[in-house]
Amino acid sequence: MAATFALYRYSMLQNDLLLQAARGEQVKRPPVWLMRQAGRILPEYRAIRDRLKDFKELVTTPHLAAEVTLQPVELLGVDAAIIFSDILVIPEAMGLPYEMVEKRGPWLATPIRSEQDLQKIHLANVDSDLAYVAEAIRLAKRELRQRVPLIGFAGAPFTIFAYMTEGSGSKTFSKAKQVLYQQPALAHQLLQMITASTIAYLKMQIAAGVDIVQIFDSWAGILSPTQYRVFSLPYLAQICDAITEVPLILFAKGAFFALEDFAQLPCQVIGLDWTIDPQTARRQTHYAKTLQGNLDPCALYADFDTIRKETRQMIAAFGPQRYIANLGHGVYPDTPPDHVRCFIDTVKNWA
Numbered sequence: 621m622a623a624t625f626a627l628y629r630y631s632m633l634q635n636d637l638l639l640q641a642a643r644g645e646q647v648k649r650p651p652v653w654l655m656r657q658a659g660r661i662l663p664e665y666r667a668i669r670d671r672l673k674d675f676k677e678l679v680t681t682p683h684l685a686a687e688v689t690l691q692p693v694e695l696l697g698v699d700a701a702i703i704f705s706d707i708l709v710i711p712e713a714m715g716l717p718y719e720m721v722e723k724r725g726p727w728l729a730t731p732i733r734s735e736q737d738l739q740k741i742h743l744a745n746v747d748s749d750l751a752y753v754a755e756a757i758r759l760a761k762r763e764l765r766q767r768v769p770l771i772g773f774a775g776a777p778f779t780i781f782a783y784m785t786e787g788s789g790s791k792t793f794s795k796a797k798q799v800l801y802q803q804p805a806l807a808h809q810l811l812q813m814i815t816a817s818t819i820a821y822l823k824m825q826i827a828a829g830v831d832i833v834q835i836f837d838s839w840a841g842i843l844s845p846t847q848y849r850v851f852s853l854p855y856l857a858q859i860c861d862a863i864t865e866v867p868l869i870l871f872a873k874g875a876f877f878a879l880e881d882f883a884q885l886p887c888q889v890i891g892l893d894w895t896i897d898p899q900t901a902r903r904q905t906h907y908a909k910t911l912q913g914n915l916d917p918c919a920l921y922a923d924f925d926t927i928r929k930e931t932r933q934m935i936a937a938f939g940p941q942r943y944i945a946n947l948g949h950g951v952y953p954d955t956p957p958d959h960v961r962c963f964i965d966t967v968k969n970w971a
């Protein structure tokens with residue numbers, strides 16, 4: 621029954637290379653998209669963004685969020701759209717709002733550091749507090765007209781925990797890690813609340829129409845392997861167990877040490893950053909998963925010939941099957957769109 625439903629959902633898409641690759645099916649060429657593709661690399665994004673008060677206005681205005689979601693499909697030719705939003709909408713829906721401070725990044729005024737702080741937050745009520753995301757997804761799906769799949773996403777519980785306890789971005793997240801070492805029970809309570817909220821949120825995104833979801837564990841790399849197994853993996857496992865409707869991509873930046881663990885999770889795709897070489901990643905995931913990544917975003921600063929050479933080497937090293945071409949992290953805002961197109965076109969010309 622579930623499988624029939626899945627086929628029905630996907631068979632309507634004109635280009636479903638991403639879903640075919642995620643499901644481990646044979647593809648004519650690897651699909652390609654970029655993390656952070658909807659954003660400041662595109663002048664068309666900046667034009668919309670500059671008219672608004674701030675980043676949050678864009679995130680919470682469904683027709684504008686849908687419009688910037690489609691921009692990379694139309695302007696760059698990627699094989700998937702990713703819904704325009706942010707991972708920090710979850711802390712906000714749990715009662716801890718964020719600000720996006722220009723040139724400095726996220727800011728959460730009252731970080732969670734004690735039992736008392738924990739009393740002030742609650743499980744997200746996704747249907748009411750995140751209704752704007754569901755609406756943006758419905759609009760984006762409609763405007764995509766089945767051209768390519770739409771990716772939904774959420775932050776991994778540990779990465780969300782890091783922002784909720786640190787209160788901002790950080791190089792070390794030492795305040796967040798302080799909570800792990802000094803108050804592990806508090807950490808687990810908060811992580812469990814984030815996990816439950818995230819599962820409900822992803823299920824809402826799926827009901828609204830996303831075809832696949834990605835979990836961003838952007839700060840995985842600040843943990844030791846032992847801490848990662850205690851404070852991140854069990855919560856990722858809960859999410860993977862709960863999301864059975866669509867394929868799931870798990871991207872954990874800096875977590876090369878956890879690839880063998882990821883191979884055991886019921887997720888379809890593992891995203892990789894550029895610090896691991898393709899063959900090692902294949903071996904450590906026992907050739908059992910679709911892999912996604914992992915060109916260094918800085919490689920796109922190179923000239924076109926170098927971009928083509930690096931991209932083709934990467935595809936050859938992963939092999940074109942069970943593979944999704946992407947960068948090893950989000951594209952940097954100062955990357956020329958022509959260079960991004962060169963990367964995308966090189967993948968699309970793979971034969």
Ligand code: CP3
Pocket residue numbers: 654655656657658659660669675702703704705706707708720723724725726773789836838950
């Ligand atoms: O195109 C896409 O990938 C969809 C949009 C998207 C955004 N944020 C929009 C955004 C996605 C998938 C995210 C996820 C996100 N947000 C992550 C995980 C991915 C990663 O990069 O590791 C994280 C850690 C965040 C938190 C966050 N949001 C930070 C640290 C920042 C500030 C840093 C910066 O680049 O300025 C943001 C802001 C943000 N989120 C921007 C965009 C386009 C830039 C702000 C703007 O346009 O004014």
